[in-house]
Amino acid sequence: MSLAAYMRLLAPRQFCQMAFDGLAVTTEPDESTVKPGAGSAWTHKPLTPAQLLINDIRIQTLRRSGGPRLEVTPQAPWSLVPDDEAEDSASWRRKASDAAKNPIQRQQFLTFEAEYGWMRRLRLNHTDSAEDGQPLSTKCRWIHCSSKFEDYLEGFLWALSEDYTTRAELMPSLKSTIEQHARYSKHGKCFTPFSAFLGPSGDASYPLLMSVPFLDWSVQGPTPPLRFQIDKREGFQSAKSSAHLLRSVLQHFYRLEDTHDRERDQVFNKHKPWGTDRGLDLKLRQWYGHYPTALNVDEMWMLVVDSQHIVTFSSNQTWKSQSPSHQLPSRISDISFRGIRNAFFASEDGGDFTAMTQAIASLNGAVGMMHRSFWPDFLLPLTDRYAGYLSHLQYRLHRAPSTRLVLDLVACLEELGIVISITEQQIETINELLAKIRKYEEDHIEADLTATAEHDVPRLSSVLAPTMEVLDKLQRELIDLRDLRDNTDRLVTRTIQLVNIRLEDHGKAILVFTVVTLIFLPLNFLSSYFGMNFRDIRDTDQTQWLFWPVALCVTAGVAGGSVFLAFSGRQWWERFVMWRDRRKEMYLSLATASQQRMRQS
Template identity: 20%
Template sequence: MSEALRRDFTLRNNDLETLNNKFALNAVGIKIYSYVELSDTHLSVLSTNDSSGETLTTIRLCIVDSRSGRLSTPELPYEDEEVIPLNTTHIGCPIFKDEDILYGYYIDEIAALVKNFSAEERAAYHALNNEIMKGTEVDIHQFYVVGTQGEPGSMKILSAHPSLRTFLDYGPAECMMNRLRGDDNDMGVSNGNRRPMIELRSASEPAAPTLIVTTVDSEDASKDASTADTSPSLTPPSVAVPKNIHTRRPTLTPDTVDGSSLAPRKPVKAVQFSDAPHKDVDQLRRPQRAHLFPLPSSSSERFKWIHVPFCHSGWVPHVLTTISQEKGDPKLHSTLLMDKMWFSQHNRSRHASSHARFVRPMAKCLLPRGAERHDGITTPLSANSDVQFVVYMPYLHWDTFKNMQRQAALIKQRSLQAHAFPVTWEVANSKSMEHKLIWQHLTSDRPVHCRRTLDQYGYPSLRNTSVRDADQVLYKRTKPDENAKSSKGASTRKKLSARSSVGRRSGLTGTDENAAKVLMVDQLWLWIMDNQTVITFFAPKEKEDNDNGLSREGDLRGEIYQDINGDFANQCADPFDFAALAVMHAVKALLGDRTTDRNLQVFRIFEEYISILTEQQTSSFKHFRNNHRFQNAKDISAAQHIDNRRDLDALLELRDIEDELNTIDKLIREQQACVADMLSQYDHLTPRDRGHNGVEFLHITSQFLVEHKEQVDGMLKSARAAQRAFKDLLDMKQKQANIVEAHLAREQNEVAADQSRSVMIFTVFTIIFLPLSFFASVFGINSREWSSQPNNYPTLSNIFTYMVSISLAVIIIALLVAFNRFSRGMARRAWKYVAIPILKMLRWLHVIKRLPADVPYGGAAGTSIDLEKMALAEKERGDAKRLSTISRTHSMRMNWEDELRWHRKNSAIE
């Protein structure tokens, strides 16, 4: 073996480990079969000895064993890999020596994959993947300090927004350099040694300066920078500046330079007219030299904030690996993605629903080697000399009910397919990047984590929460008012009365379909790789058509971005300060004071709804008290105490409120645990690792959570008190209904008593006259004893013998038929198979007997019969009948003859 190969095959080779990581990342979503050997290979190596010198020695070892042949590593686990051992050496592994069965399975797997993945489907699959990679924008924000040496500087931010594909191909530093060159779209084109420069010019009025950007050569810029005056100068514009300046190039606003919004204009003093000459106005109109905007340099850079939209676990290794390779340390992210810090935190349910897939909350600090932990918690050490930090935390957000339903339908449709191909037409032509990402990576090895509703967060073990999602308090209080939509011409009084009614679908506040909203729970993933890089992952609220700017309400990325370009810019001196600021805004995303839409003021909606239900409870108590006042039992009506639907609906509403408040309380407790862990770990960081502003942010967040938890506890107490009141009311109504039923039962008992008296009188008369009538009938029998004639028959003993025996038989048979199932069955069979045929035969004989003798019988079908002659013959014999009677008799005879012929035919066939 040559020296070059020896160097390549040495342990811990950085190039080979980098190649292995790249291959593992590119193989995400592909089933990997790793074949390892079980037989030892005989190798002859040159050895040295003090006595014999150099000799050849034979050694035995497995070259491709489970450690070297496996793609997965402890730093980068690969879940979709199956290790198959082969009973051969490393020479026979590639050709499956003596393993024909395994080779056949391997070929069958490849054939099935190729068969189920046609060229058209493969093209659509890759086209969708490329669209996702190119359409997903990664935010790169470079924090740097500008100012005069020796004086406090101010924090500035320069932002770049490359696509995810560009970011992974070139890295964050090259994307930022391309941003400085002005090539935001094409990484391969360079505009030379040019950089943007800020210049102040007037807009529509001289006294209202507006920041615009021009480009100058770097040499001229450096000369101007050395002699530039720090005070802004104004020059009269040659052309009026348009209102929409975000798309003009090279005339750019600071929004394209540092990602911030337009700088606020300076206040304009009121113009006072006087006789003095307007020297100030003339001075303002004089053209002056442009004011330079300082760009970041290697000495002024502080740290980068890299944000990736959507919580896709498959993108995390790609992004972290790209940053590690750019910094020249492939192992920089190894401890951040090890099983204890990443994969073991993923929750998966048995029913494999998408809403049961999330990362458990955690906040861990990875100290460098040699640092001591004072909290007694054992965590892995950092991969370099800097402190590394990991934060996973849920936070409350919102979405429209219509968008939530579309996402649920898409997830259901995608779950029915084993693979992402074939791609449906709706997904391929959809404007939602989130829907495309869900279709592409919902069931992959490292799947995307979908946004969850409040009930999906609170009950991740439920397979389906669609019914609970439709019963959210926020949705029921913000969904369109059907009464207002159907009767627009109704009076205001009717509309208000319809809105004031409380029920399972009441309390509506709007008529716009986009007004219906639901509470969602999103995730914040944050990593601090070193003192210069912080990475965040969280899902955005995508903009919908005609949302009137609602997508900006509670937008976490927008809230953080606005603060780091404003008041909090100078307070983020390092990644730890920024991490605390991001956590603070995640907690305040929806519960903060920046939400202007009344349909998103969650706690106020809960408090109002509880107040409405409490008022209904008071009204129900008063109504019950008024109905309880009566003077006599005849005025009592049980119906008004039995119909409790309105109170029962209110009780169920309070149960829903309590359930959702408990879920929000669970969320706040998890956030409090994360903030407490961060505070305890920030206290042990050295001043070199972090600033002091992050601790202040965390204290503000902790106080905010304490206040809102107290508010939630207060609403829970109110809801539970109202529930107890409704339960007491329903219990009292039930008791009152029982009292009413007792009154009614007493009246019925009195009526029954009167009836029983009448029955008793009749019974007395029956007891008196029954023996009399019996003996009168007995003495009325013409028997030998009563007639005094010796030849008279029967005797009295014979009469009593017949009477008792026949009566006893009839009574026994009647009782058996009445109380014995077998006897009833036998009676039915006897009636069906014996009595009915006999009755039919007797009826037939009676018909034959009554027919005239000269009437032909049994003729062929279709023989005509003169019914008038039959009637005349009956009249001559003195047995005249009506013609209709003769016709019915003839019809019965014909029907009976047909039935006899049918029976004979069936008997012959048998």
């Protein structure tokens, strides 16, 4: 009996189909499944397979318990791309050249094809379907890139689009959207939060480009540089480039200021609950490996190319552990995807799991990185850190209110304000996306189903429920953060009042000492002066009445001079400085004029 016949007797039909597929791959290996050699072609590419995490959202039918369920299946990038770029791409380059009539745009398309054309192998194989007319078992492909360059967005859109005509129409729209939302700062180029559909007239159809800031923490020491980033201007791998790097909360908010001297005083780093909790300390060292220190702001880009392909971008977070999930891609695949997937299948309206649904799962994983309301397994949520630190400051307030305590409370209030502004930006971006989806549904609610199928218009109503769930969680988290900010504001007011009361008592004591010193210091000086053992003073013919006029005049002069310097000294000093500057300008102008006359003569 042959091996295939034996497996047909022992295994179900689907398992036999997988076995035959495996035998076919074993007997006739394909080029795309061979691990590439150590060729030099990949080292000259701006983006290599080593930078990508590829996951397929597939229906798993061979489960021990329960029915079919969607799961995230990792794919090896080297098994999808050709061996050392060995494929003949002459035909693809010819198509890229024919896609544009403008010579400059044609050269740009040829450059995209040369640098990112290999990524067309990352598109899903549409023959992946079950028998008996069942739908595709692979719903969508999710690609995560650990580096962020604007050229990568254009490269993925070029490689993963379905045809060259569509690419030629979408590339100008993508570039215009990037230029419209790009911002420049002292700490690196950044995006304003936005969501934009790149289709004609901005309709809610694919592709979708979205940028959302999210909060994350770093470990002790400098943040590791982004890997595999080649700076074309410098010609080598470098992190000093136009990439959107990871920034602290102060660098994110104060874009044009140097905040390096204030980073060590972050409120997020001052509260360390693991110092008094032994169990928490063990969990932190076991799971994190390091104690969380600074609070940073990262940006997640999402490019939904079509209903089956989505690409996400974030900074490199590989210095964190993956179990439990503290990296963004692992948090998305292990936690946020499962929750949205379960809610998606439990809904009554049904629908299909598309790349847009995976975009909502990725959005949920990013904006919920530091919040307990999204998942309770996080040990150090943001609200708990700030609430614990405020409890410590309140204890100091009851013990000894001081101006130093006011400064600490103001710093906490400032940091909470930045976190609240980021959360509000996230909510505003999601609301903008929801408004566009709802407008699209209202415009096409009465459209003919046949015409809809012919034009391949995406059905986006299935993502409204998970998007509303993400929005509800963010709004509840925003309420907690605003309560913390209000409590901090009240503590600042109360501390200032107590400090002013104590300063009033101190002012009375200072007034007493000032009056006593003002009266007796000149008298003490003159008594010492007239009591000195000199000839012209000891043998004088004057009586004691001379002492009092001199003492009173000196006292009045000292007191008047002190009052004048205290209230008007700065004004007169500024006038003197302005007069000195005018004199310098006049002398410089005269010298310049004389030099010009000498040159002319």
